[in-house]
Amino acid sequence: MSNTSTFKTKPILTVENPGNWPEDFAHENGQYLCRCHDCGENFTGYKRRVTCKVCASKPLTPDQERDALWCQALMSSGLDLETLNTILSRFKELRRK
Numbered sequence: 001m002s003n004t005s006t007f008k009t010k011p012i013l014t015v016e017n018p019g020n021w022p023e024d025f026a027h028e029n030g031q032y033l034c035r036c037h038d039c040g041e042n043f044t045g046y047k048r049r050v051t052c053k054v055c056a057s058k059p060l061t062p063d064q065e066r067d068a069l070w071c072q073a074l075m076s077s078g079l080d081l082e083t084l085n086t087i088l089s090r091f092k093e094l095r096r097k
Contacts, residue, residue: 019052021045 024030024046036052043052
């Protein structure tokens with residue numbers, strides 16, 4: 001009996017996957033299998049990436065743009081993390097209303 005497999009397997013990801021981050025591949029932690037938090041598709045990239053290249057390339061909605069500006073302003077404000085968390089929690093509460 002042979003140990004060779006009789007069925008063909010295909011790789012989960014290929015370098016040609018449009019969601020991959022090939023610029024990460026040369027780095028030590030650049031070839032992790034990740035799942036995009038936006039579309040749910042698998043991609044290869046840095047181990048802490050949460051967004052595939054396709055979704056990261058999409059233009060932001062006006063709400064997302066505003067939120068990004070708020071985050072940038074808060075992060076560069078020099079406030080301590082506890083204060084930042086309090087502000088962000090309050091901001092989330094207001095957005096739900």
